[in-house]
Amino acid sequence: MNTQEIVRIVDNIARDKNLDRESIFLDLEAAMVSGAKKHYGDPDCDVVVNIDRNNGQITAYKDNAPIDIKELGRIPAQTVKQVMIQKIKADERDSIYTEYAERRGELITGTITRKERGSAVISLEGRAEAYLPKTEQIPGETHHTGERLRAVIADVREDTSQVKIKLSRTHRDFIRRLFEAEIPEIAEGIVEIRALSREAGYRTKIAVGSNDDRVDPVGACVGVRGSRIKNIVDELSGEKIDIVPWSDSSQDLITNAIKPAECTEIALCFELGRATAVVPESQLSLAIGKHGQNVRLAARLTGWDIDILTPDEYNQEVEELTEIYKEFSTGDEHLIDKFLALGLLTVHDIEEVGPQPLIDELGLDQDLAQRLVDLAIETLKAEKSGSESAE
Known part of the structure; x- marks a missing residue:
């Protein structure tokens, strides 16, 4: 191997594995030091190896005397190879952890490579593997090998042998990121998601406000004939989404959050953080929702404990x-x-x-x-x- 080939290989490794070029050179120098010490059978000897970053020229010294690394033999060369593999794997693991730890909460797309006891193992851009536990999958969904899907990065942990990247499709942030991806006004900050509550696979309530009086926040999210919200609902396998206008008035916000039921009166007790919403008898079941879901999500959206009463x-x-x-x-x-x-x-x-x-x-x-x-x-x-x- 000529010296220029060393530079080329280092550059390729740095690019393919997203590693720092200098760290690879340092690893290679450290591996050659280990190989030299192996060759001389003296772990305490003073060996120094330097590789020129531009032309790949290697200079090495043992106890201040020049040595030729190329003449160390097969066994030291094998030691250099093993040490390099270990160091590059460690560097790659650190690089993956740093990159994805900084991306917690981001929306990411991957391809399912296999299923393991209900969890889906997902390849992320060919660079790392993540897993989507059964508990983080939307209830009722089924996934198959080769399928591309979107999820948010929920957690990143570094183990001794690998980086574990946990994905989620049930987290509230998954809804938030989908809206940012599908609705330009939200991505640009014209429309803001002010509050969000969700029961994955069943229903989501989201309150939106506009920073531009000319833009209707609800209309921007729904799109022409529901085109924008349809894309999000399809991604969520039919999960219902209620989009309501945000209001700084607690009474108006609660009235909006209780929809599709219509409130005739709202009584607020600030000392108890409790709101009493009065709805017509005919809309009582609609206000409460199946198994109490509508009022429960409205309470989470508004931050108020909501009681529903008929007149x-x-x-x-x-x-x-x-x-x-x-x-x-x-x-x-x-x-x-x-x-x-x-x-x-x-x-x-x-x-x-x-x-x-x-x-x-x-x-x-x-x-x-x-x-x-x-x-x-x-x-x-x-x-x-x-x-x-x-x-």
């Missing part, structure tokens, strides 16, 4: 609260309205918030606020006692 149920709550506090109403005819304005619909709510919000938000004096809370506690105790007696 009759809401009125009944108000009537019961009015009856319990009727002795106080003579002193303040707007007391119940004040409770409702705070989102307090039941004695449970009043007992839970305690007297301080009644003092701070309603302007009640401390004694009255405490009496109102004490009555709530007594009412709950009586209800519990009556329930136990009935049993």
Whole structure:
């Protein structure tokens, strides 16, 4: 092998395996040092090897005396080969880990090379292998060898022998990255995904806002005749996606998030982080959703704990609260309205918030606020006692 061929081989390895050229030269020098020490049978001898990075010329010294690496023999050459293989594998492993660790959360495309106990092993651009566990696959999907699929990089870990790259198609970020890939306005930052909640394989709710008053964020995501959202739904094997406009108003956001059901009223209790949404009786099942999915996703999207009531149920709550506090109403005819304005619909709510919000938000004096809370506690105790007696 001539010296120029060394340079060419190093350049090829650096390009094909995405390794630093200088690190390969250092590895090669270290491997030749190991081979020389093997040849002389003295691991403690002082051997120095230098390779010219431009022309591949090798200069070597043992105890400051020049030596010819080419004349060391077959066994040292085999040692050099083994050491080089180990070092290049280690460098490649470090390179893969560094590259993909920095790409956590990115959307990536790969080809399934084999299936292992439910998991899919995926080749990433021919450079690394990743795995898609069964738990990270969308429920109901089936994959086959040779199929190309998209997923997000969920985790990257470095083991002693390999880098383990874990992919996911169930993570919320998978939806986020698909929207970025399919919708130019999101990729350009004109439209933003402000909130997202998902139950993979079933339904996703996504709230979008626009940084340009001329751009309708929902329309941009849906596309002409639904063309854009159709591509995403097809990628998700038919998973339903509700796209709603973002609002800085919690009431408006919750109203949007509950859709396709229509809310007639929203009561917010900031102290408890709870919202009560009133919907017509005919839309109750729609608001709650199958197995509670619609209201559950709406709660995650908005960050509020959402209760769904019909108008009759809401009125009944108000009537019961009015009856319990009727002795106080003579002193303040707007007391119940004040409770409702705070989102307090039941004695449970009043007992839970305690007297301080009644003092701070309603302007009640401390004694009255405490009496109102004490009555709530007594009412709950009586209800519990009556329930136990009935049993």
